[in-house]
Amino acid sequence: MKTAGKRSDGKGWKKVLIHIGLSGIVLTTVLPFIWMVLASFKPMSEIENLNPVPSRWHPENYPAVFEQIRFARYYVNSFFVACWVTFLQLMTSAMAAYSFSRIEWRGRDAVFKLYLATMMIPGVVTMIPNYALMVKMGLLDSYAGLIIPAAFSAFGTFLLRQFMLGIPTALDEAAKIDGASHWQIFWNVCMPMARPGLITLGVFTFLYNYQSFFWPLIMIKSDHLRTLPVGMLYFDGAYGKQTNVLMAASLMCIAPLIILFVAAQKFIVKGIQMGGVKG
Amino acid sequence: MKNSRRKHRDIWAGLAFIAPNFLGFMLFLLVPVIFSLVMSFSNWNLMKEVSFQWVGFRNFFDLFHDREFWLYSINTVYLMLGIPVCIALSLFLANLLSKQLRGIVVYRTLFYLPTFTAGVALFVLWKSLYNPEYGPINAAIRWLLERAGTAHVELPSWLSSAKNLLGLHPEQIMIGVREFFGLGAREAIIIMGIWVAAGGTNMLLYIAAISNIPPDLYEAAEIDGAGSWAQFRHITWPQLAPTTFFIVIMGFIGGLQGGFEQARVLTAGGPAGTTTTLSYYIYIKAFEEFQMGYASAIAWVLFAVIFAITLVNWTFGSRKIN
Structure with a gap:
């Protein structure tokens, strides 16, 4: 600019x-x-x-939302799932990114290429076997079924690896000489330096999972486990004529996102311009 | 000596750090992809009554003769017609936002808001906006028509209408059937898509790309007396070619696998299946009819097309950037 x-x-x-x-x-x-x-x-x-x-x-439309559907429950579910997924994805992605960018091991670049190659696979291809897997593992209609498959991300690994490659290695070298283990270097040196990257990925992971629709729609059958998007779909289906109450509910769904957006704007814009974030 | 011990330790550390991610990567991505390819050659069905069988290429053969598949392919492509409009708007906005003006950040924030909040809640909002009788969109059109003195024109019924701007018959797909000419559910979804995405990711990518154009190019052009259109046409546009290429490719890839969420909320795929896209069809086959084998075959056909586009991206994209 x-x-x-x-x-x-x-x-x-x-x-x-x-x-x-x-x-x-x-x-x-x-x-x-x-x-x-x-x-x-x-x-x-x-x-x-x-x-x-x-x-x-x-x-009165606002309290009416909570009376007509288990909106508070959906809210809690959405936050619970999105927060867990974000935490787990950040951890697994950051560790893998550390391995890809900071440790040398045989076969590393081949594995990284494999990660890259899978990024263009459409979600619908893996959705079907994953659903069957969840059925087999007995995780259908459970929080775990929503959280575990989303806790790993090739894209997140890629983004954080790019970020960590940009962090100078002088500090890790100094820590290594002092006898620090890889875990200590990762946790005390690399993670604090990678904070902007972690925030960017965290914001988008949270957003993506808060809004996630397809997977919860096929996974969740019980009303008390529904997340907001699925809850809104059924609310609209059952009470579609009450535009006023429906709009109150919609507004309450996106309100946290507007707050998040205003708070994290700087990271969002940078993140998109850095790596072409999906979504 | 010490060095090799360090290396040895590094291998284990490297593997330990990647292990949690790699486990999930194998379990939920790599194995499922291969599994779904294998299963596309079977009649795999989650209903217990159907006994499992390998069927060779029959799913793909059936797909080729499946009229619904072709109709939904056409729908998918039709809904992608909004993409070029959207990209043009993003470029236009990025250009305006690259001028030195006060309040740029405020504009940019507001333009990005629909993209950031897009989801079921916003689609429910648009469903109300499109209501043919009480919705504000038709109210605005009616108001405009009354001002223009043409109050007799029939207003579009949007989400419940199979009309479309190409005049496609919902079942026979014969271009030229005029009775279906008009605004319908597909246009409604396209317009909403443009509203959501025009000021979104693509605009931000364009802004970043424009800020990377060397300013002396413009200075030289100004000395030559080039106006702002000439500057855009001969400097900005060619300089943005790699970005545009990337955006178009990503738009294609996204469009081909998109449309499920919008259609599920706004129209449930109707009317007369006119908003059912390929991803929606996979949803129906897999999770409503439980024909997992057949659904896998559709998913793999979609994947093949996306892969072909990615190849184009790799070959031409790298050449253009270099």
Whole structure:
């Protein structure tokens, strides 16, 4: 951006024109969200009213969500699963990345190439055998069935390896001379240095698993184990006519993401521009 | 001596560090991929009544004659028509955001918001937006038509309509059947997709790529008196070629395996199967009809196409960048 800044960008009126254009596009981007907020405060009698602004503000839609479906339970499930997956994926990926970037062992590069080669395999190919595996292991309809298969990621390993390659080795060399074990170097030297990479991967892993739909849809049969996306699907199916309550629920689903996004913006943008993050 | 002992220890450390990840990698990725290829040559069915049999290439042969497979392939490609529009918009926005302006970060944040929050909850929102009677989209169209004095035009019924801009008949697929010309469920999903993705990942990639263009190229062009369109056409666009290539390839790969989530929430694949994509078809075959062998065969056909595109990426992509 700095280099582009050196270009002269024409006269003042041109800038104003660009601002007007950008504001117009921002409006198109934001209007659906605004409509959602307004609709979530409408009383039942005004759902069919074309005026998006409720004549009487009706916050009762929010508690209604928790009364009609086990929304609190879905919330807890989503967070529980997404947090566990994020933690496990960060650990397994960081350890593997350390092995790929910091330790020399025979066959390392061949294994890494194998990891790279699998990154283009579509999810639907592995989904079917994995489902059968979960059935065999008796993990169908359980938290473990949601968490364990997602705890390993070739992509995450790749991203963290790239990141760790950029960390200077001088510190590990010093630690090695002091007699530090690999685990100590990994935990005390490499992990703190890799923090920005870990945060980036962590944010996207959390996001991806919080929003995950296909896998929980086929894995979970019991109502009390449903995550938010699956819960929302059935809520919409059963109560699709109550737009107001539905919008309150949708808004509550994405609220944590908006907070996460604002908090971690810097890492998100960098992460995408660094490695073309999926999703 | 000491060095070789260190090396020996390193091998074990290396393996120990990779072990947890590699175990999961084998169990949930590598073995399943091979397993699914093997099973695509069987009639593997999770229903107990069907006895297991090897069927050779029959699944692939059946697939070739499976009318639904072809219809859903067409749907998949149809829904990918939004990709070029989306990429063009991303490029346009990235260009605007690369100017030195105040508030750039605010714009960028807001543009990225739909991508970051996309999921079932947002699709449920769009389902309401598309409601033909009470939804704000048709309300806006109606309002505009009334201003224009053409109130008699029939409004699109969006998600419940099999109409489409190419006029494709939902069952026969004959281009030119005009009775199906119009806006329907497929356009609804495409428009939503553009709204979600135009200011997303691709825009950020373009912004990063634009900031890497050497500024002296523009300075030289300005001295030659090139206007902003000429600068874009002769400097920005060619300089962005590798990025565009990458984005197009990724869009293809994503589009070919996409569409399930949107269609499951918005239309359940309908009306008349017009929004059922290949990934949705795999879902139906595998997890509703439990024909795992047949579903594996579809997945592998999809994989083969994606692999071919990846090969194109490797051969042409590296040449272009060099």
